[in-house]
Amino acid sequence: MTISRREFVQLMGLAGAAGMLPGSAFAAAKKPSDLYEIPKFGNLCLMHMTDCHAQLNPVYFREPSVNLGIGPARGKAPHIVGKNFLQHFDITPGSIESHAFTYLDFDNAARKYGKVGGFSHLATLVKRLRAERGDGNSILLDGGDTWQGSGTAYWTRGKDMVGACNLLGVDVMTGHWEFTYLDKEIITNIGDFKGEFVAQNVSVNEEALFDYRFPDFSGFDEDSGLAFKPYTMKSINGMRVAVIGQAFPYTPIANPQRFIPDWTFGIQDARMQSMVNQVRETEKPDLVVVISHNGMDVDLKMASRVSGIDVIFGGHTHDGVPRPVEISNKGGKTLVTNAGSNGKFLAVMDLDVRKGRLKDYRYRLVPVFSNLLEADKDMQTYIDKVRAPYKDKLEKKLAVAGETLYRRGNFNGSFDQIICDALNKINDTQISLSPGFRWGTSVLPGQDITMDHVMDQTCITYPETYRREMSGEEIKAILEDVADNLFNPDPYYQQGGDMVRLGGLDYVCEPGQTMGKRITNMTLDNGSKIEAQKKYMVSGWATVGSKSPGRPIWDVVADYLKEQGTVKVKKLNTPLLIGVKGNPGIAS
Amino acid sequence: MSLNQKRRVFLKGSLAAGTLGAAAGLLTPGAVLAAWNKNAFTSKNIDEAIAGVVGDPVTTPSKDITIKAPDIAENGAVVPVSVSTNMDGVESITLLVEKNASPLAAVFHLPKGSLPDVSTRVKMGKTSDVIAVVKANGKLFSARKGVKVTIGGCGG
Numbered sequence: 001m002t003i004s005r006r007e008f009v010q011l012m013g014l015a016g017a018a019g020m021l022p023g024s025a026f027a028a029a030k031k032p033s034d035l036y037e038i039p040k041f042g043n044l045c046l047m048h049m050t051d052c053h054a055q056l057n058p059v060y061f062r063e064p065s066v067n068l069g070i071g072p073a074r075g076k077a078p079h080i081v082g083k084n085f086l087q088h089f090d091i092t093p094g095s096i097e098s099h100a101f102t103y104l105d106f107d108n109a110a111r112k113y114g115k116v117g118g119f120s121h122l123a124t125l126v127k128r129l130r131a132e133r134g135d136g137n138s139i140l141l142d143g144g145d146t147w148q149g150s151g152t153a154y155w156t157r158g159k160d161m162v163g164a165c166n167l168l169g170v171d172v173m174t175g176h177w178e179f180t181y182l183d184k185e186i187i188t189n190i191g192d193f194k195g196e197f198v199a200q201n202v203s204v205n206e207e208a209l210f211d212y213r214f215p216d217f218s219g220f221d222e223d224s225g226l227a228f229k230p231y232t233m234k235s236i237n238g239m240r241v242a243v244i245g246q247a248f249p250y251t252p253i254a255n256p257q258r259f260i261p262d263w264t265f266g267i268q269d270a271r272m273q274s275m276v277n278q279v280r281e282t283e284k285p286d287l288v289v290v291i292s293h294n295g296m297d298v299d300l301k302m303a304s305r306v307s308g309i310d311v312i313f314g315g316h317t318h319d320g321v322p323r324p325v326e327i328s329n330k331g332g333k334t335l336v337t338n339a340g341s342n343g344k345f346l347a348v349m350d351l352d353v354r355k356g357r358l359k360d361y362r363y364r365l366v367p368v369f370s371n372l373l374e375a376d377k378d379m380q381t382y383i384d385k386v387r388a389p390y391k392d393k394l395e396k397k398l399a400v401a402g403e404t405l406y407r408r409g410n411f412n413g414s415f416d417q418i419i420c421d422a423l424n425k426i427n428d429t430q431i432s433l434s435p436g437f438r439w440g441t442s443v444l445p446g447q448d449i450t451m452d453h454v455m456d457q458t459c460i461t462y463p464e465t466y467r468r469e470m471s472g473e474e475i476k477a478i479l480e481d482v483a484d485n486l487f488n489p490d491p492y493y494q495q496g497g498d499m500v501r502l503g504g505l506d507y508v509c510e511p512g513q514t515m516g517k518r519i520t521n522m523t524l525d526n527g528s529k530i531e532a533q534k535k536y537m538v539s540g541w542a543t544v545g546s547k548s549p550g551r552p553i554w555d556v557v558a559d560y561l562k563e564q565g566t567v568k569v570k571k572l573n574t575p576l577l578i579g580v581k582g583n584p585g586i587a588s
Numbered sequence: 589m590s591l592n593q594k595r596r597v598f599l600k601g602s603l604a605a606g607t608l609g610a611a612a613g614l615l616t617p618g619a620v621l622a623a624w625n626k627n628a629f630t631s632k633n634i635d636e637a638i639a640g641v642v643g644d645p646v647t648t649p650s651k652d653i654t655i656k657a658p659d660i661a662e663n664g665a666v667v668p669v670s671v672s673t674n675m676d677g678v679e680s681i682t683l684l685v686e687k688n689a690s691p692l693a694a695v696f697h698l699p700k701g702s703l704p705d706v707s708t709r710v711k712m713g714k715t716s717d718v719i720a721v722v723k724a725n726g727k728l729f730s731a732r733k734g735v736k737v738t739i740g741g742c743g744g
Contacts, residue, residue: 253660253661267659481739484738488736493736545740
């Protein structure tokens with residue numbers, strides 16, 4: 001039986017999930033009009049993007065082969081990878097969606113289907129959906145991590161992205177890495193942003209309230225002490241939709257507090273509940289949604305504790321999850337989504353909302369393949385203009401990739417290893433540490449590594465490197481601390497990053513253990529055991545507490561790459577894992 | 589008036605007066621507090637510390653006590669902790685940090701008619717439970733909440 005492309009796509013829409021058809025149907029989808037024809041449903045449409053990390057141009061992005069769920073999270077979305085992922089979400093192996101959602105056959109599929117994301121391609125998709133849904137029937141939400149992650153974002157202090165989002169027409173956003181610029185820059189950027197910036201969980205701390213530096217900022221409310229507007233009301237096709245913001249709760253812990261000394265964060269789920277209650281009582285909304293930067297595990301827990309939210313549109317953990325998870329709570333049900341990263345996906349939720357109730361919905365996490373979506377001219381002109389002053393520097397070829405370079409995954413990716421090797425080599429150290437960020441794009445074998453790629457991997461506002469002695473005990477304490485932020489069975493104690501990356505050091509990790517007992521058998525690359533009292537020369541970057549003295553990490557990595565010619569990872573310092581056999585969150 | 593605003597007014601007032609001991613940290617020198625319970629506050633043992641304040645280390649866990657504290661501290665040196673309860677006849681609220689070298693952090697003696705809702709900041713050296721002991725109508729109740737103290741960084 002053959003079905004027309006149109007029927008096929010409609011079928012997918014009705015099922016509310018992807019991948020019900022043989023790969024051949026997708027393979028045949030050469031024209032944009034096929035893959036992106038998303039049937040209308042209900043009366044309003046919420047589009048959601050998150051964690052694009054300032055990737056204005058199309059990129060390659062490899063999904064993780066290790067995304068372990070520990071304790072109650074074991075084997076549940078989003079902690080499923082590879083073939084288990086395909087099975088769980090009924091996606092056909094070898095299909096374009098299999099490539100979009102998993103790491104399987106990454107190099108070949110990436111060559112076949114091309115790059116993902118890019119704001120000019122995203123803009124075309126958004127414009128098309130907006131037009132199809134009709135005037136005033138849709139809005140675009142942005143979960144944050146939008147203003148950071150590229151060289152141009154860093155050099156313009158996030159302003160290039162504010163401009164791009166204004167052009168794209170983002171209606172409401174919240175943040176995380178947005179808070180890694182100086183507070184006065186953040187306030188200015190929010191002022192320039194034409195949409196609304198919402199966060200119910202950021203308040204001005206008590207000391208700062210005495211003499212607050214931004215008393216005239218429109219989002220600040222002196223009575224509640226909230227630093228930003230907690231929610232906004234949107235009218236969509238005559239329906240009143242409340243959009244509440246939830247910024248990354250652990251920003252001043254995971255990132256430098258010194259840039260934002262006046263603001264205090266936290267999950268604040270009690271405040272979220274009272275906010276939802278207040279909104280429901282006073283605003284009489286037809287729908288209440290949250291744009292959240294909690295991370296998916298935290299969102300799933302929050303959805304079980306807070307009632308009255310219809311949908312949580314989630315980000316932070318960069319999980320591309322094709323179907324919302326329905327969580328029961330005492331008020332009914334809350335849908336929880338997570339929409340991937342790096343501009344790779346646009347989430348499209350069509351909702352049937354009547355008389356103040358969500359009756360039904362259709363959800364698709366649509367992969368943005370730049371070869372299948374024409375570039376929007378206005379956006380491309382803007383991007384070219386933004387990049388022009390930095391173009392030569394960014395497109396400078398540093399080396400050639402000898403293998404696939406990527407970061408995402410619970411432990412060292414190949415690009416992390418390059419960074420760690422560069423630190424050890426350039427700084428003449430035994431051990432190097434590099435943060436387990438989840439952003440950072442991928443490079444295919446044979447592809448030139450440019451400064452753009454290096455900035456994609458390293459671009460933060462505290463990039464300085466250090467070289468100093470640490471005892472074996474101190475190194476273990478760091479590893480244990482980060483491992484607990486990743487594997488604590490209670491999501492409220494997790495921070496949503498991956499494990500710290502290491503160069504020159506191997507270890508054994510048992511994620512299911514408790515804090516202090518996960519890391520054992522630390523050895524140097526030469527096999528000698530790390531001794532607790534012995535000192536080791538260590539280099540690293542991204543220090544949160546205070547500014548490190550060394551050069552920015554991107555200069556160190558660029559210098560190393562220039563020496564290499566063709567870059568191959570000599571040895572991946574990935575730990576030996578205990579107790580994860582059969583866990584669907586790791587490639588077998 | 590919102591809770592935050594109340595607290596702010598309160599804090600301002602306490603700073604102006606400079607004599608309110610309830611917001612711990614505002615008043616550091618032990619000498620100022622006439623009835624400073626030195627033995628309890630310097631005790632290394634949690635049971636001794638509790639007994640030193642309320643006379644008995646044995647308490648009954650209660651769901652009627654709410655401890656508000658961050659799940660992960662933004663700064664271990666100043667962790668904001670609030671304790672409130674809907675119990676009647678509350679005489680005192682005692683706050684302890686289980687893993688601190690000297691666990692007893694604060695004691696609030698509440699005159700009759702006071703609202704049992706107190707806030708302070710505690711110093712936490714490492715991840716620990718925060719324990720609140722409420723003495724109400726001569727009986728002892730308690731609750732605990734975990735607060736993680738982390739090195740920070742490396743978040744994605």
